[in-house]
Structure formats: structure tokens, C-alpha cells
Amino acid sequence: xxxxxxxxxxxxxxxxxxxxxxxxxxxxxxxxxxxxxxxxxxxxxxxxxxxxxxxxxxxxxxxxxxxxxxxxxxxxxxxxxxxxxxxxxxxxxxxxxxxxxxxxxxx
Amino acid sequence: xxxxxxxxxxxxxxxxxxxxxxxxxxxxxxxxxxxxxxxxxxxxxxxxxxxxxxxxxxxxxxxxxxxxxxxxxxxxxxxxxxxxxxxxxxxxxxxxxxxxxxxxxxxxxxxxxxxxxxxxxxxxxxxxxxxxxx
Numbered sequence: 001x002x003x004x005x006x007x008x009x010x011x012x013x014x015x016x017x018x019x020x021x022x023x024x025x026x027x028x029x030x031x032x033x034x035x036x037x038x039x040x041x042x043x044x045x046x047x048x049x050x051x052x053x054x055x056x057x058x059x060x061x062x063x064x065x066x067x068x069x070x071x072x073x074x075x076x077x078x079x080x081x082x083x084x085x086x087x088x089x090x091x092x093x094x095x096x097x098x099x100x101x102x103x104x105x106x107x
Numbered sequence: 108x109x110x111x112x113x114x115x116x117x118x119x120x121x122x123x124x125x126x127x128x129x130x131x132x133x134x135x136x137x138x139x140x141x142x143x144x145x146x147x148x149x150x151x152x153x154x155x156x157x158x159x160x161x162x163x164x165x166x167x168x169x170x171x172x173x174x175x176x177x178x179x180x181x182x183x184x185x186x187x188x189x190x191x192x193x194x195x196x197x198x199x200x201x202x203x204x205x206x207x208x209x210x211x212x213x214x215x216x217x218x219x220x221x222x223x224x225x226x227x228x229x230x231x232x233x234x235x236x237x238x239x240x241x
Contacts, residue, residue, distance in 0.1 A: 019127075022156040023120035051127065053152055054211040082145040089146070089215055 003031050008043065008102055011073070015045035020056035028056060032063035039070050043105055047078030057090055064096060075099050111136055111175040118159050118169035118188060126173060127152050130184065133175040137182045137241060147239060150219040151184050153212035154235055161197065162190035162233060169232075181221070181238040189232040195225050198235065 001018040012035045020028055035042050044060065046052075060076070067074035075097045079087055087093040099105055114129045116122040130151045134144040155171060163169045174185045198213065216237065217223055226234040 019124060021120070021123050021152065022160065023123055051148075053149065053156060054215055055156065058211060081141075082149070085142065085145050086149060086215075089149070089218060090211060 001027070003028065005031070005035070009106060010041050011043045011102075011105055012040040013043045013045055013077075013102060015048065016052075017048040019051040020049065020059075021051065021053045022055045025053070025055040025059050029059040029062065032059065033066060036063055036066045036070055036072060036074065039072050041073040042067065042075070043099070043102060044074075044076045045078055045102065046076055046080070046083050049079075049083050050081070052083045052086055054086075054090070057086060057092060060096070061092070073097075073105075075105055077102055077105070111177065113172060113174040115170060115172045117167045118163040118171050118190065119167040120156070120159055120165075122171070123152055123155060123159075126155055126171075129173065130175065133184075134182070137177065139182070143239075146219040147182070147184070150216045150237060151186070153215050154184075154186050154237060157212055158186060158188050158190065158233070158235075162188055162193055177241065178238075180241055182241055184237045185226070185234060186237070187228070187232060187234040189230075192228065193225075193233055198223065198225055 001020055001024045004015040006013045064074050077099045079098055111133045112129055114126060127148050130148050131144060134147050169188055169190045172187045176183050220237045220239050222238040224236045226236050228234050
């Protein structure tokens with residue numbers, strides 16, 4: 001799993017590549033909470049994410065909830081395949097803001 | 108009973124990737140489509156992660172074994188370990204609004220699989236049988 005952070009407009013884009021599971025979800029959690037705590041708007045890029053488990057989903061929920069407290073935007077971008085299926089199975093697709101592309105975040 | 112494959116490994120989260128690969132290959136042999144394969148890989152991964160987290164308490168001194176076979180029209184995935192025994196209530200499903208941290212995995216397992224059964228252990232440890240219609 002690789003985490004890459006770049007800038008897009010007013011957002012920090014946190015791109016997750018590979019697989020997020022119990023082995024590495026704490027690493028994802030640390031990065032996301034750090035960005036939200038700095039009051040950065042966050043786009044979590046799923047476009048090259050192959051797999052995410054419930055520990056990864058719990059991490060996203062925690063960061064999303066923190067984003068509301070910090071009053072910053074938090075979106076998931078480019079979810080397809082297995083990760084999108086997990087979002088639907090957990091019904092979190094109706095909780096998170098899901099965008100098709102990074103450009104969509106411009107509004 | 109037609110044996111498909113099995114994998115034995117240490118009770119370590121670094122093994123989850125290899126477990127998923129093995130389960131995915133077994134699903135292909137059972138001719139599951141992509142969506143069903145993704146769901147089954149997730150369910151077995153969540154079960155193994157729960158064993159590592161709760162039964163083994165993140166210690167890698169235990170062993171994990173996943174056996175895959177077809178039986179009476181079901182694809183069967185048996186996860187066994189040599190960790191201290193858990194009680195049957197530890198794998199009882201809870202309503203999604205009652206979930207505590209870590210409980211989401213169990214919810215997913217029950218959502219995906221047709222049958223979830225804690226079997227009598229063969230000697231020490233635990234045996235969890237997950238079945239899904241072929």
C-alpha cells in the first residue's frame with residue numbers, strides 16, 4: 001500500500017494505492033487525521049485502490065467525523081470495483097460524499 | 108467433498124494479502140463472478156483479521172489455516188487456529204446501529220455468507236466455517 005499526498009485547488013489529495021487492511025490501516029488513519037487536524041480539505045483518491053477492509057472503512061469514518069468537527073470538506077474520489085462494493089455493503093456510500101473525479105471537487 | 112486449496116500461515120496481519128490471493132484463486136475455480144468473488148474475499152479476510160485481532164491478540168505465535176472446498180452445493184471456507192477458544196457469542200451478529208469498533212467485520216461476514224458456524228475444534232483452538240451457495 002502506498003500513500004501519496006498532493007495539492008489540488010484548496011484540497012489535499014490523499015491517494016491510496018494497492019490494498020488497505022488491518023496490516024496498514026493505522027498508517028492511513030494517521031495521515032488522514034493529520035490532514036484534517038491541520039484543517040485541510042481532503043480528497044481521498046480511491047482510483048488506484050484495489051482493496052479496503054472494515055478497518056480501513058472505520059478509519060475513513062473516524063476521519064470523516066473529525067472533518068465535520070473541524071469544518072473541513074472530506075470527499076472520496078474514484079471508487080470502483082471492490083472498494084466501491086465495500087462502501088455499498090457497509091451502506092457507507094450514503095454517508096460519504098463520493099465523487100467520480102478530482103475535478104468534480106471544484107464544484 | 109471436493110478440496111480446492113488451503114493455506115497455513117502465522118497469525119500475523121502481514122499474511123492477509125496472501126490469504127486473499129488464495130481465496131480469490133479458489134473463487135475463480137468455483138466460477139464465482141467478480142462481485143461474488145470480491146464479497147467472499149472480503150468475508151474470509153474479515154474472519155481472519157478478527158482471529159488475529161481478538162483470538163490471537165495480535166500475537167504471531169499462533170497458526171492460522173484456511174481450507175477451501177465444495178460441499179453439497181456450497182463453497183466452504185474453514186478458518187482454524189490454535190489460539191485460546193472463543194465463545195459462540197463472540198461471533199453472534201449485531202445490528203449495524205449497535206456495532207462497536209471492530210464489529211463491522213462480523214456484520215460483513217454475515218451479510219455475505221449464507222452460513223456462519225463455529226465448529227468444534229480438532230484438538231486446540233477454534234474452527235469457523237463460512238459457507239456460500241455455489
